[in-house]
Amino acid sequence: MSDTKAVNKALFDYLLWLGDNSLILGHRLSEWCGHGPILEEDIAITNIALDLIGLSRLYYTYAGELEGKGRSEDDLAYLRDVMDFKNSILAEQLNGDFANTIMRQFLFTAFSYHLQNAMLTSTNEQLRAIAEKAIKETTYHLRHCSDWIIRLGDGTEESHKRVQDAVDNLWMLTDDLFEPMESDKLLIAEKIAPEMGAIRKQWDATIKQVLDEATIKTPEPSYMMKSGRKGIHTEHLGFLLAEMQFMQRAYPGAKW
Amino acid sequence: MATKEQILDYLQEVFDPEVPVLSVVDLGIVRKIEIDAEGTHITITPTYTGCPAMNVIEEDIRAKMKEKGISSFDIKTILSPAWTTDWISEEGKQKLKDYGIAPPEKSSPDKGLLSNHAKVLKCPRCGSMNTEMKSFFGSTACKSLYVCNDCKEPFDYFKCL
Ligand SMILES: [Zn+2]
Numbered sequence: 047m048s049d050t051k052a053v054n055k056a057l058f059d060y061l062l063w064l065g066d067n068s069l070i071l072g073h074r075l076s077e078w079c080g081h082g083p084i085l086e087e088d089i090a091i092t093n094i095a096l097d098l099i100g101l102s103r104l105y106y107t108y109a110g111e112l113e114g115k116g117r118s119e120d121d122l123a124y125l126r127d128v129m130d131f132k133n134s135i136l137a138e139q140l141n142g143d144f145a146n147t148i149m150r151q152f153l154f155t156a157f158s159y160h161l162q163n164a165m166l167t168s169t170n171e172q173l174r175a176i177a178e179k180a181i182k183e184t185t186y187h188l189r190h191c192s193d194w195i196i197r198l199g200d201g202t203e204e205s206h207k208r209v210q211d212a213v214d215n216l217w218m219l220t221d222d223l224f225e226p227m228e229s230d231k232l233l234i235a236e237k238i239a240p241e242m243g244a245i246r247k248q249w250d251a252t253i254k255q256v257l258d259e260a261t262i263k264t265p266e267p268s269y270m271m272k273s274g275r276k277g278i279h280t281e282h283l284g285f286l287l288a289e290m291q292f293m294q295r296a297y298p299g300a301k302w
Numbered sequence: 303m304a305t306k307e308q309i310l311d312y313l314q315e316v317f318d319p320e321v322p323v324l325s326v327v328d329l330g331i332v333r334k335i336e337i338d339a340e341g342t343h344i345t346i347t348p349t350y351t352g353c354p355a356m357n358v359i360e361e362d363i364r365a366k367m368k369e370k371g372i373s374s375f376d377i378k379t380i381l382s383p384a385w386t387t388d389w390i391s392e393e394g395k396q397k398l399k400d401y402g403i404a405p406p407e408k409s410s411p412d413k414g415l416l417s418n419h420a421k422v423l424k425c426p427r428c429g430s431m432n433t434e435m436k437s438f439f440g441s442t443a444c445k446s447l448y449v450c451n452d453c454k455e456p457f458d459y460f461k462c463l
Binding site (some may be wrong): 086087089093094095096097098099100101102104134173174175176178179180182183186189190 | 463
């Protein structure tokens, strides 16, 4: 017999992790609004940002219900402090140039895609429903980023260099995507959440396939930063939250 | 008390704010209408998770029900089964075309996972097949941007989901 309370707490933490990943990356992408390299890409990035923010709302709403303390999606997004955020450090990184943004997006989206795919068979009905909804959009996002990586990597000398630099710089943050928490074991035992090992293998294959086609070298294993889920973040997240949470902090309870 | 058919008729008068020729019924987001002793229960499903129109649509349904004198009703949102463009009615597809938006093709699992291959589409304005995709992501989450190489007009394609 498993302890329902412990499982629910583990699931709550898991949902926050999923929601934070989606919200923080979505917010980062939204910073491109009006600054895209070309109009079509400006629109594409902001479309993806909207999908991600929409997805975070689903996770937060469910997390709030599960917690049963009456916290809404907005409370979870706007009224938690930086150390309470569980997102991967990859998601919070600065946009940098377009190659960096699209590489960050590609590394993350390939991860989301395989994770959501595995969650289609979760024993948790709500998680399954969210995955079923999200994966259709994630598939489009993955194609979009892959296209760019290949086009830029296999492009000019300058674009190739920028894409290679981007993956070299971001690589040390990629293990953090897969970093489990002790409490995940409860969810894996109940087949609510998938094991990370299989997802890691699929991710490795997708990344390699696209980078190869883009004539980009997959970086060698090296030092990896892994702390996002524990709430230990890079300096960038605090600044992001300061802007994102400003309205609710300055005018608590403000509504549209 | 209004019947299911009447409620459906009322919902035909609620339009998607982003594609104002399609009603929420044409769009296939009304999944269920139930009427029992407690009132009318309407179940809807979102098109895209981040679609900003969903809140407006819910508000508009509320306003329409009130306008029609339906006082006890609730609106429930479900995620599963996930919305697909296949649920857009034939009538809806025709309305899209008349409005200048190329309707979605049948949602086959679209080609390879890792690469976009644009579909060959017919220009909704002049009927030419000599068209090309300019951007997979268009003016709203549900559309892609195309241009017709013959009549030179850009047009939206309601992409498959
Ligand atoms: Zn034409």
